[in-house]
Amino acid sequence: xxxxxxxILKDGRVAGKDILRVDTFIxxxxxPELMQKCAKDFASxxxxxxxxxxxxxxxxxxxxxxFTALEMGLQLVILKKQPSKVLNDDLYQTMITSFTKGTxxxxxxxxxxxxxxxxxxxxxxxxxxxEAVTGAVRLLRMAHATVAGVGVLIxxxxxxxxxxxxxxxxxxxxxxxxxxxxxxxxxxx
Amino acid sequence: xxxxxxxILKDGRVAGKDILRVDTFIxxxxxPELMQKCAKDFASxxxxxxxxxxxxxxxxxxxxxxFTALEMGLQLVILKKQPSKVLNDDLYQTMITSFTKGTxxxxxxxxxxxxxxxxxxxxxxxxxxxEAVTGAVRLLRMAHATVAGVGVLIxxxxxxxxxxxxxxxxxxxxxxxxxxxxxxxxxxx
Numbered sequence: 606x607x608x609x610x611x612x613i614l615k616d617g618r619v620a621g622k623d624i625l626r627v628d629t630f631i632x633x634x635x636x637p638e639l640m641q642k643c644a645k646d647f648a649s650x651x652x653x654x655x656x657x658x659x660x661x662x663x664x665x666x667x668x669x670x671x672f673t674a675l676e677m678g679l680q681l682v683i684l685k686k687q688p689s690k691v692l693n694d695d696l697y698q699t700m701i702t703s704f705t706k707g708t709x710x711x712x713x714x715x716x717x718x719x720x721x722x723x724x725x726x727x728x729x730x731x732x733x734x735x736e737a738v739t740g741a742v743r744l745l746r747m748a749h750a751t752v753a754g755v756g757v758l759i760x761x762x763x764x765x766x767x768x769x770x771x772x773x774x775x776x777x778x779x780x781x782x783x784x785x786x787x788x789x790x791x792x793x794x
Numbered sequence: 795x796x797x798x799x800x801x802i803l804k805d806g807r808v809a810g811k812d813i814l815r816v817d818t819f820i821x822x823x824x825x826p827e828l829m830q831k832c833a834k835d836f837a838s839x840x841x842x843x844x845x846x847x848x849x850x851x852x853x854x855x856x857x858x859x860x861f862t863a864l865e866m867g868l869q870l871v872i873l874k875k876q877p878s879k880v881l882n883d884d885l886y887q888t889m890i891t892s893f894t895k896g897t898x899x900x901x902x903x904x905x906x907x908x909x910x911x912x913x914x915x916x917x918x919x920x921x922x923x924x925e926a927v928t929g930a931v932r933l934l935r936m937a938h939a940t941v942a943g944v945g946v947l948i949x950x951x952x953x954x955x956x957x958x959x960x961x962x963x964x965x966x967x968x969x970x971x972x973x974x975x976x977x978x979x980x981x982x983x
Contacts, residue, residue, distance in 0.1 A: 629906060629907060633872060633904055633906075633907055634870065634872075634907040635860060635870040635871075635872065637869070640860065641864060663853050664852050664856060664872070667853060667857060667860075668856060671824060671826050671829065671857045671860060671861075672860075675830060680825060680826070681823065681824040681857070682822065683821075683822060683823075683824060683853070685822060715817060717822075718817070718822055
């Protein structure tokens with residue numbers, strides 16, 4: 606998506622060999638018009654695939670995901686991060702290890718908002734090592750729900766997340782695919 | 795706002811004397827159409843007040859806030875929660891103690907996304923004890939930005955948050971004001 610690529614070139618900042626900062630338009634400050642346009646692209650791409658719910662991971666994916674859910678006329682489910690295991694029979698939970706941040710957390714999903722009849726579109730801001738998305742897939746599998754595909758704003762194609770998810774049999778649709786940024790310069794695929 | 799009140803009566807659940815669970819339409823699962831309608835109400839109420847930015851607190855306020863920012867043609871800034879103090883000259887930060895959850899965290903705001911010329915509308919999901927909103931006000935004051943008002947989906951008027959914020963001189967606009975729920979029954983003001 607040219608609009609997002611151009612915005613990344615204008616306002617994104619490469620910070621170290623594999624960190625891209627998009628704090629002024631996606632993560633810390635959010636440009637709602639840009640998010641709405643990205644959402645329209647996701648909704649149009651995944652149209653007609655029998656999707657029943659949009660799912661995202663707390664919290665940077667919420668803005669693009671809530672606009673996508675609105676466009677598709679669906680509810681959004683936000684998978685919640687907890688610092689430690691919660692004792693609750695009404696929850697599915699799975700441990701996520703973030704290599705980027707060097708932290709662990711429990712991702713949780715309440716049985717109340719998912720069912721085995723759900724066919725889910727996962728939306729997130731970044732796809733890098735894929736820990737969060739593969740955790741989301743594990744949670745949805747516990748609920749016997751199925752995954753229709755994964756939509757991300759930015760894929761860092763030089764990291765293994767996308768391959769991992771495609772190897773598991775899911776479609777990944779990324780609006781901007783970065784092939785290389787090792788020389789402080791962002792190159793899209 | 796009748797629409798939100800009716801939804802709270804239909805899908806909200808009183809859990810203990812001062813906890814209202816809205817997990818199926820605001821917090822865990824989000825109804826984007828309802829959020830968009832709430833946002834239109836906020837935007838119409840705060841129209842013409844010279845607002846330059848919408849600010850919310852990670853993460854339950856993001857959905858209503860991003861729709862409000864879109865309606866008002868503004869950028870949204872999400873104040874980020876950090877488990878501990880970050881050493882960074884480019885950040886404003888303040889400690890928040892949540893009485894409800896018995897936890898502490900640092901709320902942070904990057905200097906890059908706020909200026910002394912900003913006149914801010916704060917949007918959040920709940921106003922109860924007011925710790926998060928008063929923390930947001932402290933951060934904005936550090937940046938010499940001004941606060942135009944506070945919009946919340948649900949005010950628990952039997953808790954002290956709203957009075958605290960109004961005593962500090964700010965307008966609070968709540969779409970649903972709960973006066974009492976001590977007998978498992980929700981009574982609006």
